[in-house]
Amino acid sequence: MVVKDLIKELRQAIGKNAVKTEKEDLESYTFDATPDMPTGLPDVVVIPESTDHVQAIVTLANKYNVPVYTRGSGTNLSGGTIPLKKGIVMVMLKMNKILEIDVENLTATSEPGVIIAELNAAVAEHGLMYPPDPGSVDTATMGGSVAECSGGLRGLKYGVTKHYVMGLEVVLANGKIMTCGGKTVKNVSGYDMVKLFVGSEGTLGIITKIISKLIPAPEARKTATATFTSIDDAAQTVSGIIKSKVIPATLEIMDNVTIKTVENFLHLGLPIDAEAILVIEVDGIPEVVEKEMDAVARVCKANNGNLKIAANAAERDGLLAARRAALPALAQLSPTTVLEDATVPRSKVPDMIRAIRAVAEKYNLTIGTFGHAGDGNLHPTIITDEANTDEMARVHKAVDEIFDAAIKLGGTLSGEHGIGIAKQKYLLNEFGESGIEALKAVKRALDPDNILNPGKVVTI
Ligand SMILES: Cc1cc2nc3c(=O)[nH]c(=O)nc-3n(C[C@H](O)[C@H](O)[C@H](O)COP(=O)(O)OP(=O)(O)OC[C@H]3O[C@@H](n4cnc5c(N)ncnc54)[C@H](O)[C@@H]3O)c2cc1C
Structure with missing residues (x-):
């Protein structure tokens, strides 16, 4: 009855077409891009077109004491938009000016x-x-x-x-x-x-x-791949480039599992026997770009890397497309891809890569690692199947150990994907009890009735 009244008032406030209640509409918002998460069916989906609409929706959420789950495109990787406690999913895609x-x-x-x-x-x-x-x-x-x-x-x-x-x-x-x-x-x-x-x-x-x-926008850019027969050499190259005082715009790594999968997906001619490749882009004014790419070449050579500079814009786009395709390519290998974004100080990238490989071996799992190596932000991606309960138990243990390793190396649970639902249980390791209390105090101060995206980041 309460939900019926809420829906009626939402329609009055923002228009009939902006309020969706059909089963298929509701079901489309029970999940986002994050695998291995709980799902939740909202009571209603609303699509505001203005700040006034958003204000009206939140006012009604308060009146009926129901949660609001704000959603953009649902591509987040931490379960951030899942409507755990029913209520309103608010899709922002029409506020697009x-x-x-x-x-x-x-x-x-x-x-x-x-x-x-x-x-x-x-x-x-x-x-x-x-x-x-x-x-x-x-x-x-x-x-x-x-x-x-x-x-x-x-x-x-x-x-x-x-x-x-x-x-x-x-x-x-x-x-x-x-x-x-x-x-x-x-x-x-x-x-x-x-x-x-x-x-x-x-x-x-x-x-x-x-x-x-x-x-x-930078006047010029140069993009290259460096191919390695040892992942340790690739990792040393990452810290070597930065140590030589070159800060590339892009310094990305793909390991062998990722290279093979991306090549199979895109057919770009990637070196499938390589243990790792780095995708490196320097940008700025032309003279500096030349100088920086020369320095990159020297560091790659010193670490047994084979550098190939993109000859034109099409080749450059191909290299960046290869890196962007890493996740979608790995995702088509098996029904479930569990992707993490534990991040370490960049000098610890070699240690972190070694830790991920040890975890893969210990739990007999396929883990493709790619990511923003220059930021110390790696994306170990476990190729698995949610239906395989035995393997999923090993996956969960592997994830625990990956986060543990990142924190021990002076890193963080999340470089960029957020906490959402997925990483809440690890938050105490990073913040300690007094830190968690401070996070909760902020949440309570701004959202005392827990209306906004309850069950995410911290639970109050
Ligand atoms: C293939 C792939 C590659 C990715 N690569 C990267 C990457 O390289 N780096 C990276 O950082 N992330 C990456 N992501 C994660 C994701 O794309 C980003 O987090 C993205 O910015 C989320 O945008 P979205 O519109 O999809 O937000 P959603 O997933 O819809 O929402 C994300 C969070 O923001 C909240 N939210 C949405 N809109 C609002 C609003 N208007 N006000 C308040 N809260 C709001 C939601 O409640 C949710 O908690 C990748 C994801 C995929 C699937």
Whole structure:
């Protein structure tokens, strides 16, 4: 009865067509891109078109005391959008306008449903770039990537989403609207609320407008692959390049399992016998690019790597496509791919790779490892099948040990995929009890009735 009344009021507030209650509509939102997660059926799906709509939805959620699960494209990899406790799934894809590109202040203002690649295409017309570049750039939304603080392929040189969010409009859990930050480069008014909402995974507020920082697009770039017969050599090359004071825009690794799988998927002529390849891109002004690629070549040679520089834009696109295809390619090998993003200081990449290989051997599992090696952010990907209970038990133990290894090496549970449901049980290892209490205190302060994405990040 309560749900029926809620649905009636939602229809009155945002229009009949923006409120979905058919079984097939609800079922489409029981899961996201994360495997091996619980599912949950929402009571209703709503598709707002404005901040006013979002405000009306949250106000009704409070009135009926039901949760709101905000959703962009559902590509997150930590179970972040799953409606664990019924309630409202709010899909942001129709709030998809780029509101302004301000070339004087180097900012873009967009609604949360804008796809990241679309923002980048729009700013490219002005010779500008929005650097955050997750592998899912063609599907993921600005809102989802701000809420996850996505990283991606350019993190090493350019940083991650939190470095590019200057201002936000947010609908709070009580239905009120707040703005924070803005177009000024400097802003130290009050607490840094922008940073607090970035990466808050839909648990502290609903992002309805984003002011992003833009930078001039680099004049030139050079992209190369380096092929290795030893993964240790590849890992040493990663730290060697940085030690030689070159910070590539992209410094990605793929191990042999990943190389073979991607080659089988895309037929790009990748060296399937190689133990590892690095995809390296340097960018900037042409003279610096030349100099940096020369330095990269020297480090690769010193570590027995075979460097091949892309001769043209098509070859470059092929190399980056190969790296972007790593996850989809591994995913077609078996019904379930469990992908993690444990991250270590970059000097510990060789140790982390060794730890992952030892875990694969110990639990007799196939683990493909690829990722943002220059950031110390690896994606060990376990190829498995949820239906195989014996293997899944080993997978869970393997994941426990991978996170354990990352924390022991001075790293973190998540470089870019967030905590969601998937990593909550490990959070204590990273924060300790007093840290967890502080996280919960923040959640309680901003969402005392636990309306926003309950059951994610921390449980209060
Ligand atoms: C093939 C593939 C490759 C990927 N590569 C990368 C990568 O290289 N780097 C990386 O960092 N990630 C990567 N990801 C993960 C994922 O794409 C990113 O986390 C992405 O930014 C999520 O965007 P989304 O629109 O799909 O958000 P969703 O999955 O819909 O939502 C993610 C989280 O944000 C919250 N949320 C969504 N919109 C809002 C809003 N407006 N206000 C408040 N909260 C909101 C949701 O509640 C949820 O907690 C990859 C995923 C896939 C499937």
